[in-house]
Amino acid sequence: MFLQSLGVCEMIGFEVLSSGFGVWDPRVWLFAFIIAVVIAYLIWKMGTSSFKKGTEQGRPYLSGNPEPAKGDVHIRAGNLYWGFTEGIRGYYDRIIPIHTGNLNDYIHWYLAVMVVVLVAVVVLP
16 A cells, blocks of 8 residues: 555556455565564564573473473373363264264265255255
8 A cells, every 4th residue: 555655566567456445465565574574583682592401491390399200290181171071971972973083974974964054045945
Protein backbone atom coordinates (compact mmCIF):
# COMPACT_ATOMS: atom_id res chain seq x y z
CA MET A 1 0.00 0.00 0.00
CA PHE A 2 2.83 2.36 0.90
CA LEU A 3 4.78 1.65 -2.28
CA GLN A 4 1.61 1.89 -4.32
CA SER A 5 0.77 5.32 -2.86
CA LEU A 6 4.25 6.57 -3.78
CA GLY A 7 3.84 5.35 -7.34
CA VAL A 8 6.88 3.06 -7.06
CA CYS A 9 5.01 0.02 -8.38
CA GLU A 10 4.05 1.76 -11.59
CA MET A 11 7.58 3.16 -12.06
CA ILE A 12 9.22 -0.26 -11.99
CA GLY A 13 6.47 -2.00 -13.97
CA PHE A 14 4.96 -4.15 -11.21
CA GLU A 15 1.29 -4.49 -10.52
CA VAL A 16 -0.07 -4.98 -7.02
CA LEU A 17 -2.68 -7.67 -6.54
CA SER A 18 -5.72 -5.88 -5.20
CA SER A 19 -8.78 -7.71 -3.95
CA GLY A 20 -11.91 -6.65 -2.14
CA PHE A 21 -10.20 -7.43 1.15
CA GLY A 22 -6.90 -5.61 0.81
CA VAL A 23 -3.66 -5.39 -1.11
CA TRP A 24 -1.06 -8.12 -1.54
CA ASP A 25 2.42 -6.89 -2.34
CA PRO A 26 5.11 -9.52 -1.76
CA ARG A 27 7.87 -6.91 -1.59
CA VAL A 28 6.20 -5.25 1.40
CA TRP A 29 5.92 -8.64 3.15
CA LEU A 30 9.56 -9.42 2.34
CA PHE A 31 10.64 -6.05 3.73
CA ALA A 32 8.55 -6.62 6.90
CA PHE A 33 10.08 -10.10 7.31
CA ILE A 34 13.61 -8.74 7.00
CA ILE A 35 12.85 -6.05 9.61
CA ALA A 36 11.40 -8.71 11.96
CA VAL A 37 14.51 -10.88 11.56
CA VAL A 38 16.79 -7.91 12.31
CA ILE A 39 14.78 -7.05 15.43
CA ALA A 40 14.84 -10.68 16.59
CA TYR A 41 18.60 -10.83 16.04
CA LEU A 42 19.13 -7.63 18.05
CA ILE A 43 17.04 -9.00 20.92
CA TRP A 44 19.01 -12.26 20.80
CA LYS A 45 22.35 -10.38 20.86
CA MET A 46 21.27 -8.49 24.01
CA GLY A 47 21.03 -11.82 25.87
CA THR A 48 23.61 -13.30 28.21
CA SER A 49 26.34 -15.33 26.55
CA SER A 50 27.76 -16.83 29.74
CA PHE A 51 25.61 -20.00 29.63
CA LYS A 52 27.69 -23.19 29.72
CA LYS A 53 25.99 -26.28 28.39
CA GLY A 54 26.55 -29.54 30.32
CA THR A 55 27.20 -27.82 33.68
CA GLU A 56 24.96 -27.05 36.68
CA GLN A 57 23.46 -24.22 34.64
CA GLY A 58 21.75 -26.69 32.34
CA ARG A 59 20.05 -28.69 35.08
CA PRO A 60 16.50 -27.88 36.22
CA TYR A 61 16.08 -26.07 39.51
CA LEU A 62 13.92 -28.15 41.87
CA SER A 63 14.08 -25.98 45.02
CA GLY A 64 17.43 -27.45 46.03
CA ASN A 65 16.29 -31.08 45.74
CA PRO A 66 18.32 -33.51 43.63
CA GLU A 67 17.00 -34.28 40.18
CA PRO A 68 15.24 -37.68 40.11
CA ALA A 69 15.81 -40.22 37.35
CA LYS A 70 13.89 -39.55 34.13
CA GLY A 71 11.86 -42.77 34.47
CA ASP A 72 10.66 -41.76 37.94
CA VAL A 73 9.12 -38.49 36.80
CA HIS A 74 7.77 -39.57 33.40
CA ILE A 75 3.97 -39.27 33.24
CA ARG A 76 2.45 -42.11 31.25
CA ALA A 77 -0.22 -41.23 28.67
CA GLY A 78 -2.71 -43.50 30.41
CA ASN A 79 -2.34 -41.48 33.58
CA LEU A 80 -2.27 -38.15 31.79
CA TYR A 81 -5.54 -38.71 29.92
CA TRP A 82 -7.31 -40.77 32.60
CA GLY A 83 -9.99 -38.17 33.38
CA PHE A 84 -10.66 -37.53 29.72
CA THR A 85 -11.05 -41.20 28.80
CA GLU A 86 -13.15 -41.87 31.92
CA GLY A 87 -15.49 -39.02 30.96
CA ILE A 88 -16.17 -40.45 27.50
CA ARG A 89 -15.89 -44.12 28.48
CA GLY A 90 -19.10 -45.11 26.59
CA TYR A 91 -17.86 -43.65 23.32
CA TYR A 92 -14.30 -44.83 23.93
CA ASP A 93 -15.35 -48.46 24.49
CA ARG A 94 -17.24 -48.50 21.18
CA ILE A 95 -14.52 -46.80 19.13
CA ILE A 96 -11.52 -48.89 20.29
CA PRO A 97 -12.57 -52.13 18.49
CA ILE A 98 -12.95 -50.37 15.10
CA HIS A 99 -9.61 -48.54 15.44
CA THR A 100 -7.33 -50.50 13.11
CA GLY A 101 -4.56 -48.00 12.39
CA ASN A 102 -4.97 -48.66 8.67
CA LEU A 103 -5.25 -45.46 6.61
CA ASN A 104 -7.52 -47.14 4.04
CA ASP A 105 -10.10 -47.83 6.76
CA TYR A 106 -10.06 -44.17 7.83
CA ILE A 107 -10.53 -42.99 4.25
CA HIS A 108 -13.49 -45.35 3.84
CA TRP A 109 -15.04 -44.05 7.07
CA TYR A 110 -14.45 -40.45 5.95
CA LEU A 111 -16.09 -41.08 2.57
CA ALA A 112 -19.05 -42.87 4.16
CA VAL A 113 -19.65 -40.02 6.59
CA MET A 114 -19.35 -37.47 3.77
CA VAL A 115 -21.98 -39.37 1.74
CA VAL A 116 -24.33 -39.36 4.72
CA VAL A 117 -23.78 -35.62 5.27
CA LEU A 118 -24.30 -34.83 1.59
CA VAL A 119 -27.51 -36.87 1.53
CA ALA A 120 -28.71 -35.11 4.68
CA VAL A 121 -27.89 -31.65 3.30
CA VAL A 122 -28.78 -32.01 -0.39
CA VAL A 123 -31.45 -34.69 -0.73
CA LEU A 124 -33.46 -34.49 2.50
CA PRO A 125 -34.39 -30.76 2.62
